[in-house]
């Protein structure tokens with residue numbers, strides 16, 4: 001006998017949730033089964049947690065939100081909760097904690113997941129805001145995928161023989177070289193953020209109308225070739241391209257090129273997941289901090305787009321007068337529309353994915369590289385913390401810059417036109433690049 005009203009929609013939602021949880025776990029396993037225990041417990045960079053911390057933290061959050069908050073179950077191991085509370089221990093401290101060893105962390109994650117799938121079969125998906133439309137299950141799936149991206153960053157920072165391989169992205173389409181350098185996004189207000197996306201996180205809410213003056217936006221992200229011109233032109237030696245804080249950081253940190261690049265004879269090479277290879281000129285630049293992106297834009301006579309400009313370019317459909325979920329429409333990303341989900345371990349060449357273009361003609365707004373914007377991470381008008389303050393509220397302020405669009409390392413479940421990421425302007429190990437903009441003042445577009 002069942003006590004809840006079962007509908008076909010309910011079944012489809014439960015199937016979707018189960019698929020997202022299983023997809024996330026396959027990725028987590030792929031990132032933690034490919035190295036030995038010594039690599040799992042080691043801290044590969046003071047910026048990152050040991051991989052085994054991420055693994056048990058994923059399970060602990062799943063237990064807290066699904067088994068305890070939704071299911072009302074008793075804690076499985078209450079004594080470990082403080083170890084896996086991200087706010088209690090900064091990353092640099094985590095290797096010194098009495099963490100669960102790899103086999104126990106795996107068993108814990110497996111136990112929690114088994115109970116969650118049982119719970120999912122019977123839990124109500126209405127009646128409280130936490131479970132309506134499966135929100136909290138979606139939040140947990142997104143959380144695991146976000147940690148999978150973090151673990152992929154740890155892999156990029158790890159020294160040693162390569163352990164991860166994926167096919168390279170295909171060549172760009174024939175029109176990639178003849179695309180206009182920039183596209184016009186016309187004047188007018190648009191709907192920013194969302195009030196209706198069921199699994200949107202608190203900082204994406206609520207939907208609100210924002211006026212945006214007309215502007216030109218790069219059709220594609222800035223490439224390695226274009227970035228190299230800045231280096232060769234002495235961009236790293238010229239303070240006038242940098243903000244005062246950016247110049248100070250450039251000097252202190254000794255920045256001379258993107259992270260993981262080095263000179264080999266007369267050419268630039270980079271190390272990517274343990275493989276050193278020539279820097280591919282047509283690929284969007286990766287592993288630059290906000291200060292570098294901002295300096296490049298000034299050198300090019302341009303600027304970074306604001307977050308509102310980015311979102312309008314990515315979501316506004318001028319014909320229908322509404323905002324879409326994605327540049328191409330409302331349907332979930334297809335593999336021919338965006339480079340997401342770690343299908344490839346690198347961005348695709350600039351101009352790829354014409355099927356994923358926005359109405360303006362801009363390409364690769366979703367996937368490939370996170371894009372730095374000019375904007376600080378701030379709440380939208382009417383923001384309310386949900387379901388906990390520590391997700392977004394404690395991070396709002398001018399010390400963080402917003403990134404948009406997701407990278408090749410981001411899962412489709414944790415990527416949409418409204419999704420907001422944020423980080424310090426000095427951060428370089430993340431999979432971030434950028435594109436640039438300029439005010440539209442009646443001139444014609446700059447050709448490539």
Ligand SMILES: [Fe+2]
Nearest residue numbers: 057086143147
């Ligand atoms: Fe987390």
